[in-house]
Amino acid sequence: MYEETGEWPKDFTEVTMIVLKKKAKATRCSDHRTISLIAHTAKIIAKILKRR
Incomplete structure (x- = not known):
């Protein structure tokens, strides 16, 4: 995990x-x-970072 x-x-x-x-x-x-295919979890992280 990233934190560790x-x-x-x-x-x-x-x-x-x-x-x-x-x-x-x-x-x-x-x-x-x-078209680009990215992992579902990466897509969620990208949306969170975009909002900040």
Whole structure:
């Protein structure tokens, strides 16, 4: 836990990026979009920090 070691848990800092095609024959970067998947607990912490 953060309080004991002073470090964030690994699942709080890791993000999985998924690339999705916007167009059927996507060849350029602008033809794609990305979404990021983060751990549920990290999402809660991010919301708390954003409010402060």
